[in-house]
Amino acid sequence: MQVRVRFAPSPTGYLHVGGARTALFNWLYARKTGGKFILRIEDTDLERSTAQAVETILDGLRWLGLDWDEGPFYQTANLELHRQKAEEMVASGHAYRCFCSKELLEERRKAFEARKLPYKYEGTCRGLSSQEVVARLAAGHPYVIRFAVPRDEGAVSWTDLVYGEQSKQHVDIEDFVMVRADSSPLYILSNAVDDALQGVTHVIRGQDGIPNTPKQILIYKALGYKVPEFAHLPLILDPSRAKLSKRLHGDVVMVKFYQERGFLPDALANFLLLLGWSPGDDREFFSREEMIEAFSFEGINRSNSIFNFRKGDERNFTDPKAIWMNAEYISKMPLDRLLPFVIAEFKQKGLWRSEYESERSEWFAKTIDLLRARYRTLSDFTSLGRPYFEDDFDYEPASVSKNLKDTSLVTLLPGLADKLEKLQDFSAEAVEAVLRTYASQCGVKAGLLINAARTALTGQSVGPGMFDVFATIGQRRSVERLRRAVRLVVGQSA
RNA sequence: GGCGCAUUGGUGUAGUCGGUUAACACGCAGCCCUCUCAAGGCUGAGAUCACGGGUUCGAGUCCCGUAUGCGCUACCA
Known part of the structure; x- marks a missing residue:
């Protein structure tokens, strides 16, 4: 059976390092197994998704060299289908219509929370007779579709490829909503249905997806789909152990930032690879081929890792190890592979001269070779390196x-x-x-x-x-x- | 509050079937090299392996509990 994995970002902001690492791991597994890497944009969140945000994500992936084999597919294209699947589950008795108003439920939840009691939807509408349902439908009452979680002593379990045996008791799973009152499907449904329909065999995603997994397994089974394998990845946290976010941390968490600050995509990918994964030996440098060869789920760590950066430290404007890795790449990689990146940097900064590709090309290459041992980013070539190429420069x-x-x-x-x-x-x-x-x-x-x-x-x-x-x-x-x-x-x- | 996951030096990680002084890398300090810096070489500081019990001749490694952190707990994704 051919492996099919997917990266399914929601285009709410930018491609951040956590997402990039998830994409990398998916890509690696696909390449290692000769499978397919699918890209799916989960744009079901109406206002928050913009075409521009999608483009930024695609850009980031391309830059990192994570080429996808299928897609990008857009989740919104299948909304009607997702709804139909929910109806199928209603018909088969795996789901039911719930007429409880949002306000009422909100009230109940608050009441429970105020008393510090766990609240789960009590299933009021689960026992509605078909006549009652028909009557309310006829009366035009709005409803959501909820999954009817088995009410028994059983549990949903699976073997996570990273976290091992996982199990969740049915009683701990709420009759969750799959379709909103406006008939639009929720992520939990769309995601599972799309994965199934797109033949995804391995769901590789962040650890924050663990709580969703039992619910999605329930959906797969109710719909008669084969349940895929799951591999959850540890999260990447900030130095105070908070989740990385653009709002809190700004540009450092965005892939684009590394692109702009003069990182080599291979260096960033290499750094990201080591965040949560290790080959089991002392190797730290991996070409793409070596990564593909070495990658395995067994090497994935279970604890969250910390992205070690400090705000306001210009020398260490991001994780020092990432900078070190980039510097290593710059000074050690074959010159002819580095040159195109440096040339792009010169062009972007307006310092490129046509003579560098004609009579001065050898000089240019030699000069870059001379300088690169002590530079850490591509930007250094045009900032620190300026005196070597231009006559006007600053004296420190x-x-x-x-x-x-x-x-x-x-x-x-x-x-x-x-x-x-x-x-x-x-x-x-x-x-x-x-x-x-x-x-x-x-x-x-x-x-x-x-x-x-x-x-x-x-x-x-x-x-x-x-x-x-x-x-x-x-x-x-x-x-x-x-x-x-x-x-x-x-x-x-x- | 509930459910789940995690816990090895500042950071990233290794530590196979439990067995001498817990390993590697980044970062940090110092020395060597040297025209400077980087690189490179060498050395060093830094971990009672979260804590408490237990099992065992012996536990970072197995079991239980506690704490802490994180995730989820929405008609967000």
Whole structure:
């Protein structure tokens, strides 16, 4: 039997990390088993769903490389069918019409809650005779359709692929509503019917779906459908152990945020993979192929994991391990696979030049290769990396005060510039030789010139080996920048 | 209140059939390297395995209870 799994987001907001992980796990299982990954948009919530929200979700999935085989299907397309299924259950005695008004039930619930008693619908309309039902129908009384949960000592049980044996007593399950008074079906119904009709064999969803499972199993059985397997995933919580939400946490929980902040989709997927799942050994880096190969339900953890980010910490603008993972990908992945992402980043920031794909393409690639070891996001290439590509860049005050405070640099810098200007071969080795010779001639430590040059050429106090920086930035620009930096020394000492 | 799920260092996780000093990664601190930073190498701090009972020669690992957290408890999805 072919495996069929689905990701069924409701398009209320954006694709968030929890949803993305659920989608990833579904996708992995489909790919591992040669099954199908179905995408279904659960848009039954009237106002809250917008076409734009759907597009954002699709975008996020595409970006993460989670391609679906069928869909997107829209739940609203099947509403009438869902209603019919409920009618079938009424006809077969598995469900009944309930004429109790919402207001009345609300009142009762409140009364019970006030006394801290558990409230479950008492089944008032369950015992209505067919004549009574017909009479009320004829009188035009509004009604909802409720499932008639067996009233016996039995229980609904299933073996969750993650949580193991699960069981819920019939007495603990309320006669839940499946169809509203306006005849629109509820999620609990639509979701189960769609899963059945779309041939879903494995329901892989968040742990918050556990309480729904027994009800849905009841529906499957009442309708004569085969009950699928269930695999519930632990939740992803914030550092105070609250559920992640856009309202509470803002952009950090959204996939789009990572897209914009310069994450590699593979890195995010890899990080998400490890949130709640482990291969059982020490491996942490997984290519898509390796993920597919290694993935299994047994490796899924049962406890909720925490997305470890702190608000207002710019260096750790999200979970430090996610950033670390991204940095690892940036510096370790094959350069030719990284380049397209970097190029996209340059284009997006308006720093792309056509020469980078013609006469300067080799230089561009080498420069990116030089820089990537210490960058953590793609955005770093255009922000921190700016001095390597553009002539106008900022001098970091801390760098200036640290490296350009020695007033003798006022003459040393232009002196070095003069020497370098005469070089025939502006290679890292040649520059190093010149600089070190010049330093000893002047009786200063090479480090003084090296560090000063770093600030002069990049405005920063950190970066690759300085002689590589010289070579990368080039003779003309290097000489210019050394001379230009003199005013900063003066400014500093004044 | 009810029902359910969970509980290993700050975070993510490992810990197979119960058996010596609880492992790995991130983060943090220090050292080495070095022209800086990152990387890399090394070292370190940080966990009475939520708590209390029990079973056992022996429990993070099995059983019971408690606490805490989370989820669900809607004519939301």
